[in-house]
Amino acid sequence: DQQVKQNSPSLSVQEGRISILNCDYTNSMFDYFLWYKKYPAEGPTFLISISSIKDKNEDGRFTVFLNKSAKHLSLHIVPSQPGDSAVYFCAAVKGGTSYGKLTFGQGTILTVHP
Amino acid sequence: KAGVTQTPRYLIKTRGQQVTLSCSPISGHRSVSWYQQTPGQGLQFLFEYFSETQRNKGNFPGRFSGRQFSNSRSEMNVSTLELGDSALYLCASSVQGATGELFFGEGSRLTVL
Numbered sequence: 001d002q003q004v005k006q007n008s009p010s011l012s013v014q015e016g017r018i019s020i021l022n023c024d025y026t027n028s029m030f031d032y033f034l035w036y037k038k039y040p041a042e043g044p045t046f047l048i049s050i051s052s053i054k055d056k057n058e059d060g061r062f063t064v065f066l067n068k069s070a071k072h073l074s075l076h077i078v079p080s081q082p083g084d085s086a087v088y089f090c091a092a093v094k095g096g097t098s099y100g101k102l103t104f105g106q107g108t109i110l111t112v113h114p
Numbered sequence: 115k116a117g118v119t120q121t122p123r124y125l126i127k128t129r130g131q132q133v134t135l136s137c138s139p140i141s142g143h144r145s146v147s148w149y150q151q152t153p154g155q156g157l158q159f160l161f162e163y164f165s166e167t168q169r170n171k172g173n174f175p176g177r178f179s180g181r182q183f184s185n186s187r188s189e190m191n192v193s194t195l196e197l198g199d200s201a202l203y204l205c206a207s208s209v210q211g212a213t214g215e216l217f218f219g220e221g222s223r224l225t226v227l
Contacts, residue, residue, distance in 0.1 A: 004156045008171075032213050032214050034158030034215070041218050041220065042220055043118070043204055043206070043219050043221055044157070044218045045218070046215050046217070047215065048163060049214060049215065061183050066181075089156075089157065091157075091214065093213055093214040095213075099145060099162070099164075099169070099210075099214070100145050100146075100147035100162040100164075100169070100170065100208055100214075101147070101159050101162055101170040101172070101207065102149075102157075102159060102214055103159070104149075104156055104157040104158075104214070105156070106156045107156060107157075111123065114223070
């Protein structure tokens with residue numbers, strides 16, 4: 001039972017354009033959502049998060065949107081840069097005492113072409 | 115500030131053996147979580163420790179165990195290794211209260227032959 005899904009295994013975009021990565025979830029108990037980026041031979045790195053009481057959070061070139069009714073979140077990267085090429089994981093966590101217990105999606109490989 | 119350190123980085127074991135992996139969290143971080151990453155299953159939560167107590171546990175068999183020491187360092191152990199245990203094992207630390215914002219190490223790559 002995959003509670004967090006990233007249906008696109010890969011995404012290719014041109015430098016300077018927008019990258020949109022999508023994620024769907026099924027568990028209504030999730031109340032905090034995060035995006036992580038992973039380069040080869042490195043551990044995942046936290047990128048940006050959003051609480052379920054918000055519908056948008058921005059940090060520089062990165063914006064996360066949350067649509068609770070559709071159980072969908074997306075990560076927008078504008079403008080995309082070649083250094084953004086990595087695997088992107090969305091993750092969700094329930095409230096209460098589940099601080100470090102994340103449920104991850106399968107990941108989307110983003111390739112940004114110069 | 116030093117990051118999360120995991121040892122060993124690579125190891126090869128045979129079926130039936132047991133293995134212990136070590137994790138040193140970022141200084142001041144008292145919460146340590148462990149994840150297994152495989153191509154087929156992605157990143158899956160193993161367990162989380164805080165102040166030497168297991169706070170959460172994932173859906174893994176009892177062969178997988180862990181502990182945390184008073185200095186917040188953590189170890190995980192896998193007994194009676196199976197071929198399917200071949201994976202990247204990732205440790206992450208976090209500040210208490212920082213929900214989901216984990217700092218990951220580079221992982222320990224386990225190969226079971």
